[in-house]
């Protein structure tokens with residue numbers, strides 16, 4: 069029996085990185101997956117990988133930060149699967165590292181739209197159906213950037229702090245309904261989003277330094293975030309609600325500390 073056997077799941081941002089790894093893992097654990105991404109080729113590729121591994125998945129191109137897009141992906145999952153048990157609202161953008169005094173309102177609006185309003189809309193449209201069903205699990209991707217500074221730009225960090233607040237407040241809005249909602253705060257993970265950081269470090273020959281600020285002394289892989297998403301989406305997490313979990317090699321547990329390797 070898979071850990072999501074018989075579940076119907078949506079994963080957004082499923083065309084790359086954490087979303088792709090999670091869609092693959094959810095399907096491997098028995099879920100039927102609607103894989104959503106704004107990039108249709110990429111999400112088709114994810115679904116191809118799932119099918120090749122013997123899983124069940126459908127691809128859909130949609131903007132996860134737009135209400136019409138979210139309504140459409142929830143309706144598509146309902147039409148295809150006849151119900152919805154899991155939503156992983158994971159799509160996000162970094163917005164780059166623009167210096168504070170050069171940031172525009174438009175930059176802030178776009179980052180908040182995708183990273184925070186996107187998860188809100190998933191909560192609104194999928195959460196309502198789940199409340200009617202009397203069950204469901206929503207998982208949102210926040211970030212260690214939402215916990216404290218220096219893991220992303222100002223608007224990115226604010227958007228992720230907003231996601232942490234969203235899961236706390238939404239868990240209370242879902243009071244007594246059987247619907248759970250939690251967030252994951254990844255540390256540095258090698259994905260499409262962080263490719264420029266990894267490429268830059270590789271060019272300079274400093275790739276070995278990546279991730280060395282955390283007690284594990286390394287960066288993370290998408291499957292290590294997918295593993296937490298799987299747990300939170302599954303019935304194993306039946307009493308876990310309204311929380312934000314750092315999956316960051318211990319980064320957020322420490323004060324800044326300069327280590328000497330033994």
Ligand SMILES: NC(=O)c1ccc[n+]([C@@H]2O[C@H](COP(=O)([O-])OP(=O)(O)OC[C@H]3O[C@@H](n4cnc5c(N)ncnc54)[C@H](O)[C@@H]3O)[C@@H](O)[C@H]2O)c1
Nearest residue numbers: 081083084085086106131132159160211256257259260261
């Ligand atoms: N990589 C890291 O170090 C890291 C750390 C903390 C949090 N995160 C978060 O993890 C999540 C996944 O990012 P990733 O690192 O896998 O990056 P990624 O760039 O590899 O994947 C993100 C995917 O989301 C899609 N996407 C972006 N905007 C979208 C939209 N409006 N609608 C639909 N799809 C959209 C992209 O096309 C892409 O396929 C994001 O929310 C990101 O903020 C990443």
